[in-house]
Amino acid sequence: MRKLKLQVQMTLDGFVAGPNRELDWMWVSGEQDPAGLQKVINLADSCDMILLGRGMTQEFCTYWESVVDNKPDSPEIPLAQRMVNMRKIAFSRTQTDIKGRNLEVENGDLATAIQKLKNQEGKDIMVYGGAGFASSLISLNLVDEYYIFLNPVAIGNGLSIFKERKILKLESSTVYNNKTLLKYLPA
Template sequence: MLSVSLDGFFEGPEHQLDWHRVDDELHVHFNDELRTMGGFIEGRVTYELMADVWPTAETDPASSAPTRGFARIWLDMPKYVFSRTLERADWNSTVVRDVVPEEILALKAQPGGDLVLGGADLASAFLRHGLVDEFRIYVHPVLIGRGRSPFPAEAMVPLRLAESRAFGNGVVLLRYEREA
């Protein structure tokens, strides 16, 4: 699952994410999708960004109902944090040092639902090893002009459109599956 601007960036040049158009409808959709998953696979940067917000969001009186709902999902969900420098991770998290395809395939084979991959560098490593089965791209109706692309320049992955959906705020979900 990945949010991108219309011009294809997942973050601005200074790592900005403030252009995301997440309203209650989209947040509820994210929660509905994510609560069925078996775990989050995150890079260190993504994990640290999430850990800065979600452990306290559930009890923050300023949080909306969808925000509180996601906080509970994130806290309860198993997390696999890929990092060579992080010593430990809290909130139902396991630190993993390297992307070993056989270990990822074994993790994917476990019961409990799909795994959600977060972090551009980590996603690039998973793509290189052919470990990404599906892409859920949320295109936000904004041009940010500059930023970071979520996909490695050398990636050539044939895909098939499996679903599209427009939300009231103009965000469009494009769900692609890998071609066989």
């Protein structure tokens, strides 16, 4: 059975975005570490599908497609190519068509759809967010591995993906420049 992996950036005080979905805090620590970027690429390579919540899908697709189309010298190009070329499924209760390369929309029951995807042949499945979507997956106990990039910043208020008590087991931690990657498994 395929695993559902959740990869998120998080502040020290447990937020994945500001109260108005701000993400500017992610770049406070400066330039991206090439080793950290390579880890993100390696995690992407362990998967053949990306799941996204409707709220962040358009921004996600627009950003990565822009890197591929307009920034051939960007250090992000290897990751961008993966993000654009990989099969993506956006989960939405309201929209049936969202624009993006290799993107389809799923409107069915979340738990049923995820279990069906997990039972298919293939590599693992990656979730990048958004906050509400990730929170729903966590609440339904659908996440098999958590990859949390802990950023050295506190923002005081924002969006959390944990809405209830969740006990996790730390499997590993790795420091990249000024961020720490924490890998957790459900306890």
